Amino acid sequence: MSSSPPFIAVPKRQTLSGQTAEILRTAIADRTWREFLPSERRLCEMFQISRPTIRAALHLLAKDGLIQIQQGRRNRLLDASPHVPRTQSRLVGLVTSEPVSRWWTVAYQGLSETRAHLMEQGFGTELLYCPVGSPSTQRRRLEEFVRQNRPFGCILTSVDRGIQQWFSSRSIPTLVMGSCHPEVKLPSLDVDQRSVCRHAAGIFLSRGHRRLALVLPDSGAAGDLASEQGFLEAIGPQSATRRACATVVRHNGTGRQIRTKLDALFRSAEPPTALLVAKVQHTFIVLMYLLTRGLTVPDRVSFIARDQDHVFKMVDPAISHYRFADDALSHRLTRLMLQMVSQGHLAPEPNLIFPRFYAGGTVRSI
Numbered sequence: 001m002s003s004s005p006p007f008i009a010v011p012k013r014q015t016l017s018g019q020t021a022e023i024l025r026t027a028i029a030d031r032t033w034r035e036f037l038p039s040e041r042r043l044c045e046m047f048q049i050s051r052p053t054i055r056a057a058l059h060l061l062a063k064d065g066l067i068q069i070q071q072g073r074r075n076r077l078l079d080a081s082p083h084v085p086r087t088q089s090r091l092v093g094l095v096t097s098e099p100v101s102r103w104w105t106v107a108y109q110g111l112s113e114t115r116a117h118l119m120e121q122g123f124g125t126e127l128l129y130c131p132v133g134s135p136s137t138q139r140r141r142l143e144e145f146v147r148q149n150r151p152f153g154c155i156l157t158s159v160d161r162g163i164q165q166w167f168s169s170r171s172i173p174t175l176v177m178g179s180c181h182p183e184v185k186l187p188s189l190d191v192d193q194r195s196v197c198r199h200a201a202g203i204f205l206s207r208g209h210r211r212l213a214l215v216l217p218d219s220g221a222a223g224d225l226a227s228e229q230g231f232l233e234a235i236g237p238q239s240a241t242r243r244a245c246a247t248v249v250r251h252n253g254t255g256r257q258i259r260t261k262l263d264a265l266f267r268s269a270e271p272p273t274a275l276l277v278a279k280v281q282h283t284f285i286v287l288m289y290l291l292t293r294g295l296t297v298p299d300r301v302s303f304i305a306r307d308q309d310h311v312f313k314m315v316d317p318a319i320s321h322y323r324f325a326d327d328a329l330s331h332r333l334t335r336l337m338l339q340m341v342s343q344g345h346l347a348p349e350p351n352l353i354f355p356r357f358y359a360g361g362t363v364r365s366i
Contacts, residue, residue, distance in 0.1 A: 017056035020047055024057060028066055028077060034171040035345045036074035037067060073185075092118055092337070093151040094127045095142070095167075098158035104280060105309060107157060107177065110330035114155075117334045121341060123152065132220075135162050142166055153340055156186075160220050173340050177333065179222035180350065187346035189333055191353050193223045193306070194230035196322050199357065200276045200304045201234035201246070207365040209274040209302060210244040213265060215258070215286060216278035216306075218250035227278055227306060247272060255285045262289050273366060274302040280309045283319070298364040308355070317361025324355040 027033070037043070043054045058075060061067045068076040094111065096103075103111075115125045128145045130138055142163065145151075153173035156163060164184040167174040176188035197214065204212050214231045216224050228248050235246040249265055251257045265271060277283050283305045290301055297303045298317070305312060305321035312319040332351060340346045 015056075016049060017053050017060065020049065020053060020057035021060040023047070024061060025064075025066065028061075033077060034173065036076055036171065039074055089150050089152040090123050091149055091151045092123050092125050092341075093145065093149060093154040094125055094157070095130055095145075095154055095159060095163065096127070096157050097130055097132050097160060097163065099129065100127075102281065103158070104307060106307075106326070106329055109326075110333045111155070111157070111177070113327075113330040114334045114337050118337060118341070121338065123341060126151070130159070130163060132160055138162055139166060146170075146172065153337075155337070158219075158221065161222075164222075173345050175333075175336055175340060175346060179226055181222045181225075184222075185348040187336070187340075187348055187351070189329075189336060189351045189353070190223055191307075191322075191324075191355055194226040194233075196230065196306060196355065197227040197276060198230035198234045200306070200322075201231050203304065203357070203363060204274040204276075204302060205234065205244060207274075207302065207363060209366060211247075211270055211272045212244065212274045212276070213247040213249055213272040214276045214278070215249045215251070215262075215282065217253045217282070219253075224278060231276065245270070251282075253279075253282070258282060258285050259289050262286065266293065266295070272301070274304075274363075276304050276306060278306040280305070280307050283307075283309075283312075287319075298362045302364055302366075303362040308358075312360065313358070318358070320360035320362045321358050322355040323358050324353055328353055 024037075037058075038046070040051055040054050040058075044051055047054070058067065058069060062069050062075075065078060068078055070076060094115075100108070118125060126145075126149055128141070130141045130145075132138075151172065153175070154167060155175050155177055156167060157177040159176075159178075161181045161184070164176060164181055164186060168184045168186050174186050176184075176186050177190070178188065179190045179193065180186050180188045201212060212231075212235065214228060216227055231248070232246055235244055247265065249261050251261050275286065277286050287297065287303070290297055290303075295301050303320065305319050308321055308323035312321045312323075332353065336346060336351065
């Protein structure tokens with residue numbers, strides 16, 4: 001009996017979208033991208049093909065369970081090929097634009113505890129100090145750091161808009177310790193500074209103050225911009241009827257400029273009767289300024305600190321400020337980082353801590 005001829009598949013003519021889908025499958029299997037595909041526009045530029053062709057290729061990948069198509073957002077990769085070996089870096093980068101010596105105490109403690117927990121999980125950490133400068137210099141520093149260390153993920157703290165945008169356009173899992181700028185889609189952990197400053201202005205208004213000032217660094221940091229927004233929101237309805245006015249005093253962080261700015265503020269025709277001050281180190285600079293000018297607190301000027309420090313409760317009178325449990329930040333930060341390590345990504349959404357107001361003794365009614 002003659003044997004049947006072996007089955008040979010007939011070659012099929014492949015469409016351009018099919019060819020594109022095959023190239024994308026190979027790139028996905030090679031882990032070219034970690035969590036999301038590039039945008040449709042970027043893929044069109046890469047392959048020099050039309051958007052309808054790219055969309056047809058993406059629908060083929062979605063049909064095979066390789067990606068999840070998300071309207072208006074980058075398409076998410078699905079772990080549909082567990083057989084593909086993945087070499088995972090065991091390093092987490094800590095990227096900051098502010099020297100460690102100037103870090104907020106609570107933030108430093110939170111990062112220290114998180115580093116210890118990551119070490120228990122077998123992850124090392126590497127610090128990159130990337131000071132504010134020209135965008136091209138920052139990009140070179142970041143690219144060199146990623147190329148040399150190939151981090152699994154990164155934590156960003158006290159960085160500007162440019163660095164956030166750089167990481168937002170990459171496939172590196174990233175957590176912002178602070179707030180994101182509106183156009184940046186990254187997971188973040190921060191105090192709700194907008195609500196804090198709106199609440200602080202409301203306290204001053206409720207005590208009869210009508211000339212208020214917010215003193216904060218001109219950093220461009222999202223948390224400081226949110227602080228200014230919340231402060232002015234509280235004043236808005238009052239200013240419409242000319243019952244209250246608000247001044248935002250932006251400075252470069254040096255004691256000399258802070259004193260110069262305050263000189264101009266208190267020599268004005270209508271100096272403020274209430275101050276809200278951001279940053280712990282600047283809190284003491286402002287208080288020393290008021291002391292040397294004979295502007296006693298709270299008799300002449302009421303005072304609230306936006307951030308917290310253990311010393312604020314120890315002085316007499318205690319400084320009015322906003323605070324949360326000492327371990328709240330470190331626990332939330334550690335939980336998010338361990339989640340990112342285990343899952344490979346975090347949802348690009350804000351995680352906010354809502355502190356409580358500690359009344360202290362530096363606010364009085366007028």
